[in-house]
Amino acid sequence: MIAIYPRVSTEEQVKSGFSIDYQIREGKKKAGTDEVKIYPDEGYSGEYLERPGMSQLRKDVKDGLITKIICLDPDRLARKLMLQLIITEEFEKRGVELIFINGEYAKTPEGQLFYSMRGAISEFEKAKITERMTSGRKEKADQGKVIKNSFLYGYDYDKENSRYLINEDEARVVRLIFNLFTKPNDIVEGINGIANYLTESNIPTKRGAKVWHKQVVRQILLNETYTGRFAQNKWNTEGMLGNKHKLPEDKVKMKLRPVSEWIYVECPRIITDIEYDYAQKLLGEARRRFAKEGLNQYLLSGLVRCGTCENTMTGRKSKNWGKTVFQYTDIKNTSGAKNKGCGTTVFCGVLDEIVWSQVHNWLNQPEEMAAASVEESQENYWEMNKSRIERELIKTKAARKKLIKLFSTDMGMGEEEIREELRELADREESLNKQLSELDLELSTIKKLESGKNMLAETLKYYLKLNPEELTFENKQALIRMLIKEVRYTREDINIVTF
Structure with missing residues (x-):
């Protein structure tokens, strides 16, 4: 034929x-x-x-x-x-x-x-x-023009002049989202709460949908464009054109370019830099700060990490000489846990008292808190995180080399099994590289003194409304989570990392 x-x-x-x-x-x-x-x-x-x-x-x-x-x-x-x-x-x-x-x-x-x-x-x-x-x-981006319409909530696209214009109705919603997320309030809790509130208020999304999803709210909170700086040339899409004809494992993924290659153009501002910077600090802890409550309440729930093995430390109830006690532990008993922990435990009452005492002192001596927040804790925390991710990258690359060597020597492991593990390691390596890029971007933001002062001012405003003699468990937990990013515990040291 x-x-x-x-x-x-x-x-x-x-x-x-x-x-x-x-x-x-x-x-x-x-x-x-x-x-x-x-x-x-x-x-x-x-x-x-x-x-x-x-x-x-x-x-x-x-x-x-x-x-x-x-x-x-x-x-x-x-x-x-x-x-x-x-x-x-x-x-x-x-x-x-x-x-x-x-x-x-x-x-x-x-x-x-x-x-x-x-x-x-x-x-x-x-x-x-x-x-x-x-x-x-x-060249168009270098001239300060917007290359294409990205359908950003809060803006309309002026195609003739290649620029964004403020959509006043949507801009008011953007400001509302940032206010609800960054300021203590009795209306909503967390990103999911904001999404539900917008849905119940019958506010349509950019494409006219009636339901807001938490991921859409999160994307708005992460978007630097609302500060008047729209980043273009962020993503490398080379090779993605033929994805629809490729097998899932062969598809080319979109990659985030280094920040140095981004091209910024000016656009109308909707929120202040201080509001945006503070929101970025809170976003890293949003999941833990607004986690669902368990059967027992723990003052430092979601904030404690073992300084030895890097596992998070969760609250648990156990027996000690026949008496019920509450502890924070890094031990993970789930079958899929990659790191079982090194066995570090500490009594909740002991650690809670140390941390609350420090927070109480900060609230009564805000100058000390501002210095700790801006000058030392933030940078140490991100440098520590960066070192941890770099160590994970080295381990991941070493594991890939080991698998490739195993494949070449034919040690009895199935070819498809090796291919699957190689794909998982490649995804892991890509994820870690993305985390490193995000850390570099966040580090420059975190060092801004003004946002640190703004965070402290908001916390003090909330604290002054309360009666110090009648602080509830919830009041203390809210204050701790507004000031503290992480508590790193070892048997020799306690490091309180502030925002």
């Missing part, structure tokens, strides 16, 4: 006018018959091999159904020389004759050279098109 392979991508159809119908018509002329099978790929880039029509053609060639293939010219098969050579070699091994409408392909040194040159030129042309598009977008 004779096959005709026609392909166009949007840019090529506009440029050359060689439509699918044209290629089919010319292919039938070349074949001298209408008895042909068509394998069209309309709207698919030749930069990737994974295309529906091409995949089916290769399968039918493999099954021996095709004896001759007619194509307009080599760059219809693929835009990259290497892919062209892979395809043609695959066809030739099955004894299939490959014919081009716009030129003869002979198995001679001259013909092979001509074919390779055409492929190289085609690949170069594709690369130039990509380069021109990328350069054009970058």
Whole structure:
């Protein structure tokens, strides 16, 4: 059977006018018959091999159904020389004759050279098109223009002038979200509470949906654009174009570029820098600060970490000489726990008293708290976190090398099992690299003195409303969580990390 392979991508159809119908018509002329099978790929880039029509053609060639293939010219098969050579070699091994409408392909040194040159030129042309598009977008961003409409909540896109304009109705909601998240209130608790409140208030999302999801609220809180700085060129999407035709494990993931490559453009401000910076500090602890209550209450729930093994320390009830006691422990009994802990425990009453005593002193001596918050604890905490992630990266890379060596020596472990573990380690490594990038970004924010002062002012305002003699468990817990990011405990030392 004779096959005709026609392909166009949007840019090529506009440029050359060689439509699918044209290629089919010319292919039938070349074949001298209408008895042909068509394998069209309309709207698919030749930069990737994974295309529906091409995949089916290769399968039918493999099954021996095709004896001759007619194509307009080599760059219809693929835009990259290497892919062209892979395809043609695959066809030739099955004894299939490959014919081009716009030129003869002979198995001679001259013909092979001509074919390779055409492929190289085609690949170069594709690369130039990509380069021109990328350069054009970058130049537009460098001129202070918004490249494309990202449909940011709080803004409308002015396409004619390539800029964002404030949408006043949505901007009021953005300010409300930041206020509810950063200031003590009796309306909502946490990101999920804000999402429920917006839904119950019948406020539509950007796309007009009636329901707000907590992830949408979180994205708004994380978005620096509301401070008047819109970051472009943040994400590297190279290679993602062909994802829809690839297997899940082969899909190219979007990668965050280094902060130094981001291009900032000015846009209307909706919130202050202080509000944004304070929200970023709280976001890291949002899950733990608003975690669901268990059967027993623990004053430092979600804040304690073992300074030896890095496990979080959770509250538990246990027996000590027949008496019920409450402890914080780093021991993890779940079957899937990667780190079982080093066995560090401390009585809740002892640690609670030490931490509350320090918080109480800070509230009565705010100058000491401000100095600790801004000058020392924050930087130490993030440097410690960065070192921990870097150690995890080293372990992950070492594990990957070990698996590859195991695969090459064939120690009896299944190939698919090794591939699965390698994919998991690759995902782990990518996640750790992303965390490092986020830490670098957060560190520059955390060092700002003004946001530290703002945090302390909000806490003091909340504290002064209360009667010190009648502080409830909830009052103390709220104050602790507003001031403290983490309590790192070892048998020799207690390090209280503030925001």
